[in-house]
Amino acid sequence: MKKTPRIAITGIGMISPLGVTVSANWGNLLNGISGIDTIQTFDTTDCLTRIGGQLPATFYEIEKKYFNRHSFKQTVRTTRIASLISKEAFHDSGLNLKTMDLKRCGVVLGTSGAVLDENDSSAGAATYRIIREMANAPPARISLDLGFQGPCYTLTASNESGACAITNAADMIRWGNADVVIAGGVDALLTRNFIHRFNYHNLLTVHNSHPRSAVKPFDKNRDGFALSDGGCVVVLENAEYAHKRHARIYAYLTGYGVTTEQCAAGQSHVGMSNTMKMALEKADISPERIDYICASGAATVDSDLNEAKAIHHVFGSHVEQMMVSSFKPMVGHTMSANGAIGIAVCALALKTGNVPPAVNLTNPDPECELNFVTGDTLQSYPLSAVMNNAFGFDGSHWSMILQSPQ
Amino acid sequence: MKRYLSEQEKIQIYEDIRAYLAEELEIDPEKITDETNIIEDLGADSILFLEMFEEFKGRLGIELEIRTIGQYMLNNPVYTFKEITQSIYMFVEKGEDLIQEMEQ
Numbered sequence: 001m002k003k004t005p006r007i008a009i010t011g012i013g014m015i016s017p018l019g020v021t022v023s024a025n026w027g028n029l030l031n032g033i034s035g036i037d038t039i040q041t042f043d044t045t046d047c048l049t050r051i052g053g054q055l056p057a058t059f060y061e062i063e064k065k066y067f068n069r070h071s072f073k074q075t076v077r078t079t080r081i082a083s084l085i086s087k088e089a090f091h092d093s094g095l096n097l098k099t100m101d102l103k104r105c106g107v108v109l110g111t112s113g114a115v116l117d118e119n120d121s122s123a124g125a126a127t128y129r130i131i132r133e134m135a136n137a138p139p140a141r142i143s144l145d146l147g148f149q150g151p152c153y154t155l156t157a158s159n160e161s162g163a164c165a166i167t168n169a170a171d172m173i174r175w176g177n178a179d180v181v182i183a184g185g186v187d188a189l190l191t192r193n194f195i196h197r198f199n200y201h202n203l204l205t206v207h208n209s210h211p212r213s214a215v216k217p218f219d220k221n222r223d224g225f226a227l228s229d230g231g232c233v234v235v236l237e238n239a240e241y242a243h244k245r246h247a248r249i250y251a252y253l254t255g256y257g258v259t260t261e262q263c264a265a266g267q268s269h270v271g272m273s274n275t276m277k278m279a280l281e282k283a284d285i286s287p288e289r290i291d292y293i294c295a296s297g298a299a300t301v302d303s304d305l306n307e308a309k310a311i312h313h314v315f316g317s318h319v320e321q322m323m324v325s326s327f328k329p330m331v332g333h334t335m336s337a338n339g340a341i342g343i344a345v346c347a348l349a350l351k352t353g354n355v356p357p358a359v360n361l362t363n364p365d366p367e368c369e370l371n372f373v374t375g376d377t378l379q380s381y382p383l384s385a386v387m388n389n390a391f392g393f394d395g396s397h398w399s400m401i402l403q404s405p406q
Numbered sequence: 407m408k409r410y411l412s413e414q415e416k417i418q419i420y421e422d423i424r425a426y427l428a429e430e431l432e433i434d435p436e437k438i439t440d441e442t443n444i445i446e447d448l449g450a451d452s453i454l455f456l457e458m459f460e461e462f463k464g465r466l467g468i469e470l471e472i473r474t475i476g477q478y479m480l481n482n483p484v485y486t487f488k489e490i491t492q493s494i495y496m497f498v499e500k501g502e503d504l505i506q507e508m509e510q
Contacts (some may be wrong), residue, residue, distance in 0.1 A: 068432040070454055127457060 007170045007253040008242040011093025011235030013085030017053035029356040034212040036226045047195045049204040051211040053228025053332030073124025077188045081231040082138035093235040106150035106178040107139040108169040110161025110185035110336040163339025163390040163398035167256045179241045184233030184340035215329040216360040217297030218368040228332030232340035250347035251402040255283025261395040272310035279399035291383045296391040297326025308368035325358035325373040339390035346386045346402045440488035469501040
């Protein structure tokens with residue numbers, strides 16, 4: 001019987017309010033720098049929330065440099081972000097298009113697909129409406145850029161579409177349908193319209209006067225997340241394939257759990273516990289071996305409380321040793337990119353031994369007590385296994401376990 | 407109705423198409439020669455051809471629907487810059503007569 005392949009992460013690409021490269025993002029994350037700021041790109045007068053994670057000015061320069069007038073007309077921003085991060089991830093992986101069987105290479109991307117805009121009057125909007133706005137435009141563009149001929153599609157699962165895409169891509173390799181898959185998530189939903197929608201559900205912070213310290217996961221004064229634009233992809237490979245070409249491996253994706261719950265609040269600690277337990281079981285690893293959790297930490301009152309409760313339930317007394325932090329105070333909530341950024345953080349943590357600090361935690365909520373990573377200084381930890389939680393506010397939950405190649 | 411293009415008009419159209427492609431693809435017009443393969447050498451795509459024909463249909467008063475041009479292109483694909491310019495001369499000169507030719 002053929003052995004089930006292990007899944008290696010060999011490349012990462014990321015664009016977020018913290019930067020347009022993985023190294024810029026990682027540097028800012030480790031230093032606890034927040035990319036949340038007062039929104040300048042549109043009028044927020046009638047919005048309760050007037051802060052968010054806007055892409056840095058350098059993004060617009062790069063976008064202009066890499067997309068000629070014709071390509072620009074054929075794409076919307078999400079597709080352009082997807083294209084740029086995939087190029088970075090592919091380059092980072094050290095893969096060589098000339099020596100690859102392109103029929104064995106796929107793309108799976110998570111996106112909300114929320115780019116339909118009848119009033120869009122930008123260049124190309126009318127002529128290219130279908131190819132600009134189709135839900136699978138971002139992965140299609142990546143396939144076009146790289147010439148990949150394997151499976152190529154979009155998955156959507158609310159704000160955890162990126163996690164959904166990465167786990168599906170891992171299964172694609174496990175089933176033997178591909179050797180290499182670029183997978184992740186992208187969204188550009190920082191718009192007046194989406195702020196209104198999220199404000200209606202009280203999901204966004206209204207700490208408008210202090211944007212950088214506004215998002216406070218697990219803090220007594222938390223009041224929601226900040227909406228951000230961004231994208232992140234990883235290159236997943238059949239580990240055997242990666243070993244053969246002597247690739248640099250960040251981490252192995254050894255297991256994941258996925259559940260959905262239908263409680264009135266959208267999510268509960270029971271659903272979150274079940275998801276983490278499933279991930280541990282699939283990875284065949286005991287809770288005591290997890291060194292760090294990249295928490296969902298959405299900074300909404302209920303979500304953080306439920307996540308903390310669930311972590312206590314699953315990990316018991318190990319919570320005293322196991323480090324926890326969330327990147328949302330710095331990056332914001334990038335929706336579909338969120339789960340993918342979590343995977344990138346975990347992979348980089350395993351590779352470097354550093355984890356991002358839990359920032360904006362000035363008044364820790366005693367009901368959410370965990371071993372949070374504190375201090376703004378870099379610190380090296382010997383990490384061998386980590387967990388990434390991506391818990392959707394609609395009750396779609398993913399937990400993923402990554403282990404060090406060492 | 408048939409129309410005949412003078413050599414002077416053809417030269418003007420040739421330069422206009424070259425300028426159009428250079429602007430869309432953000433390249434130096436000098437890089438486009440008769441033998442340039444627009445897709446392989448310049449990284450364009452077939453949709454650019456249709457957009458270009460639509461643009462020049464308006465500019466030159468070509469009496470053909472863009473759908474007809476698309477159908478013609480499917481059966482008579484063009485690759486090089488010279489082939490593109492020749493097609494546009496033909497669309498201008500033949501106009502609706504091209505439909506009858508295609509039906510035969």
